Amino acid sequence: MKRILIGLAAAALASAGLLVPGPAKPTVSADEWPFYGRDEKEQRFSPLDQINRTTVGKLGLAWSAEVDSDRGQEATPIMVDGVIYVSTAWSLVYAFDAATGKQLWVYDPQTPKDSIASACCDAVNRGVAMHDGKVFVGTLDGRLVAIDAKTGKRAWQVDTLAGAPKTMRYTITGAVRAVKDKVVIGNSGAEFGVRGFVTAYDSATGKLAWRFYLTPNPQGKADGAASDDVLLAKAQHTWGEGEWRNSGGGGTAWDALTFDPEANLLYIGSGNGGPFDYQVRSGGKGDNLFLSSIVAVDPDTGKYRWHYQVTPEDSWDYTATQQIMSARLTIAGKQRDVIMQAPKNGYFYVLDRKTGQLLSAKPFAPVTWSAGIDMKTGRPILTKNVHYQDGPSLQQPGPFGAHSWHAMSYSPRTGLVYIPVQLTGGEYEKLPAFKHRPIGQNAGIAMKEFPEDQLDAIRKASTGQLLAWDPVAQKARWSVPKRYFVNGGTLATAGDLVFQGDLEGMLAAYDAAKGTKLWSIDTGIPIIAPPISYRIKGEQYVAVMAGYGGAGALIGRIVPDRPRENGRLLVFKLGGTAKLPTTSSYTPPPIDVANATSSGDADAGSIEYARTCSVCHGGNASVAYTADLRRSSALGDAELWKSIVIDGVLKDAGMVSFAEILTQQDAENIRAYVLRQARKAEAKETN
Ligand code: CA
Numbered sequence: 001m002k003r004i005l006i007g008l009a010a011a012a013l014a015s016a017g018l019l020v021p022g023p024a025k026p027t028v029s030a031d032e033w034p035f036y037g038r039d040e041k042e043q044r045f046s047p048l049d050q051i052n053r054t055t056v057g058k059l060g061l062a063w064s065a066e067v068d069s070d071r072g073q074e075a076t077p078i079m080v081d082g083v084i085y086v087s088t089a090w091s092l093v094y095a096f097d098a099a100t101g102k103q104l105w106v107y108d109p110q111t112p113k114d115s116i117a118s119a120c121c122d123a124v125n126r127g128v129a130m131h132d133g134k135v136f137v138g139t140l141d142g143r144l145v146a147i148d149a150k151t152g153k154r155a156w157q158v159d160t161l162a163g164a165p166k167t168m169r170y171t172i173t174g175a176v177r178a179v180k181d182k183v184v185i186g187n188s189g190a191e192f193g194v195r196g197f198v199t200a201y202d203s204a205t206g207k208l209a210w211r212f213y214l215t216p217n218p219q220g221k222a223d224g225a226a227s228d229d230v231l232l233a234k235a236q237h238t239w240g241e242g243e244w245r246n247s248g249g250g251g252t253a254w255d256a257l258t259f260d261p262e263a264n265l266l267y268i269g270s271g272n273g274g275p276f277d278y279q280v281r282s283g284g285k286g287d288n289l290f291l292s293s294i295v296a297v298d299p300d301t302g303k304y305r306w307h308y309q310v311t312p313e314d315s316w317d318y319t320a321t322q323q324i325m326s327a328r329l330t331i332a333g334k335q336r337d338v339i340m341q342a343p344k345n346g347y348f349y350v351l352d353r354k355t356g357q358l359l360s361a362k363p364f365a366p367v368t369w370s371a372g373i374d375m376k377t378g379r380p381i382l383t384k385n386v387h388y389q390d391g392p393s394l395q396q397p398g399p400f401g402a403h404s405w406h407a408m409s410y411s412p413r414t415g416l417v418y419i420p421v422q423l424t425g426g427e428y429e430k431l432p433a434f435k436h437r438p439i440g441q442n443a444g445i446a447m448k449e450f451p452e453d454q455l456d457a458i459r460k461a462s463t464g465q466l467l468a469w470d471p472v473a474q475k476a477r478w479s480v481p482k483r484y485f486v487n488g489g490t491l492a493t494a495g496d497l498v499f500q501g502d503l504e505g506m507l508a509a510y511d512a513a514k515g516t517k518l519w520s521i522d523t524g525i526p527i528i529a530p531p532i533s534y535r536i537k538g539e540q541y542v543a544v545m546a547g548y549g550g551a552g553a554l555i556g557r558i559v560p561d562r563p564r565e566n567g568r569l570l571v572f573k574l575g576g577t578a579k580l581p582t583t584s585s586y587t588p589p590p591i592d593v594a595n596a597t598s599s600g601d602a603d604a605g606s607i608e609y610a611r612t613c614s615v616c617h618g619g620n621a622s623v624a625y626t627a628d629l630r631r632s633s634a635l636g637d638a639e640l641w642k643s644i645v646i647d648g649v650l651k652d653a654g655m656v657s658f659a660e661i662l663t664q665q666d667a668e669n670i671r672a673y674v675l676r677q678a679r680k681a682e683a684k685e686t687n
Pocket of ligand 1: 272
């Protein structure tokens with residue numbers, strides 16, 4: 001690999017004392033996309049410019065490849081030495097010839113389908129890492145697997161959940177990162193009640209190197225982990241008495257892990273509190289370190305270096321897991337080495353990356369939960385009833401956040417960051433009596449279906465935006481409105497283009513300086529993943545995964561219902577003439593619900609559905625990308641329904657038994673509610 005040779009040459013020169021200190025030389029070939037964010041800065045900027053403002057009109061499909069799953073496709077492919085490696089839903093990894101699309105191998109980790117019962121947001125996987133001839137993937141059920149890049153055969157695998165209580169419902173959806181001679185991975189599950197941590201393993205052998213917990217040990221003990229010192233000395237005292245003793249507090253690191261070779265730091269973005277409600281979680285006391293924080297650790301040892309807490313006292317699912325991008329900016333006439341983040345809470349942060357000092361923070365989307373960031377303390381100025389302690393509290397952003405995992409990109413040529421912004425709000429309300437449950441969500445707030453008469457208004461208020469943000473001036477430069485709040489991640493290129501796909505299945509290229517749309521194509525499949533770019537034999541390509549699912553799709557009713565269809569990798573080049581595949585989707589016909597009856601209470605079922613079922617089957621019983629319950633053949637039959645919900649006869653398909661937390665009456669109430677939803681849907685279709 002070219003970049004390794006360049007790296008070795010640089011190391012040899014450095015050891016001979018021939019290199020003068022200065023800005024680090026690029027060690028990543030312009031032709032490749034070898035890291036999740038292309039290079040270790042995670043800027044997602046391709047230096048290629050063959051596809052540019054003048055030529056982009058000739059962009060056409062070069063090839064496409066169908067993958068074996070109709071669930072959400074969130075992965076960023078990587079491209080090394082002419083081969084694309086990409087993970088898909090259920091944590092499979094595919095290798096394709098990047099020029100022709102020929103499949104070289106597929107690795108199936110046999111992820112058990114019942115692991116979906118621990119996943120908040122679909123069976124997604126965001127990407128692989130590569131180092132020294134191995135490809136690394138985290139699996140939904142918590143394994144880290146090393147795969148031989150040539151053969152597609154497993155080299156080693158470890159259980160990353162070793163040492164964590166077996167009762168905790170962890171998953172992995174995030175991309176693995178290769179950092180020097182180690183591979184690093186976090187996990188997800190804050191909504192279910194887990195304690196977040198990040199673990200590093202030797203990339204050659206899989207031997208554990210270090211672990212860093214993002215919240216203190218609930219029993220106040222040392223963990224024998226790299227985080228022990230700082231958790232006991234600094235973090236423990238920032239927690240009051242509350243449910244975190246059972247839930248582990250949350251703080252899962254499910255997306256951002258950025259290595260800074262110049263500072264030799266690994267930046268970890270940590271997630272929300274579990275349960276959400278600050279009063280219940282921590283008795284309304286303390287900042288709750290290291291929830292919703294950027295934590296810098298030594299990548300060799302895992303030892304704490306500094307932190308900045310983006311959202312103290314989190315009550316709103318405001319994760320700081322969003323992409324952490326490093327860059328050199330000129331601020332007030334001075335060159336500053338910074339990291340930038342646009343987390344869920346709606347502020348764009350610029351920090352000194354060596355010290356963690358806050359340099360600036362301004363809202364990039366409507367924000368009601370706070371009145372700004374106090375630059376003296378670095379803390380948000382909280383607004384009234386923000387912890388919903390005195391009744392329901394409507395806030396912007398809502399739990400989906402103003403920006404989530406959908407990657408942003410930065411062009412050093414325009415100096416702008418291109419953010420897929422989510423314009424949503426959310427009503428937060430206490431759960432009357434929270435009790436941790438062994439299965440299902442433990443978010444700890446009341447979840448309700450959207451009132452039918454407000455659906456149109458909510459739909460209109462929940463839109464998206466492609467936003468070009470000036471990180472120095474902390475100002476918007478241009479924006480493009482999007483119909484739905486969820487959209488794809490972005491790619492910036494030296495051709496002065498920004499690429500983004502959207503939920504309507506359009507992939508578009510915009511002028512990076514002005515936002516004018518210069519090219520688009522209707523792919524027929526919703527896109528939530530970010531595109532990449534690479535070059536082979538002088539030809540530049542743009543590639544993106546397409547496939548509907550993930551957190552956004554689960555909200556239901558304000559995003560499109562989609563028929564089930566397999567995801568695809570779509571690859572474009574100038575003059576490409578391949579045909580877009582016709583989608584071969586199948587939507588089961590609505591069942592005849594006219595004569596079906598239920599003895600259950602549909603209103604009670606609605607509340608239980610929202611808490612227990614909506615996490616997979618969608619808000620308001622609406623989503624078609626998992627089983628659309630309104631079309632389930634079990635809906636008309638109370639016995640069959642019970643055998644699935646209580647007895648778990650479909651466990652192997654991922655529908656586990658809920659006997660631990662639901663009574664037969666609960667199951668019947670849920671059936672009554674779904675029947676009601678099915679009738680509503682049928683009435684609409686026949687109108
Ligand atoms: Ca969350």
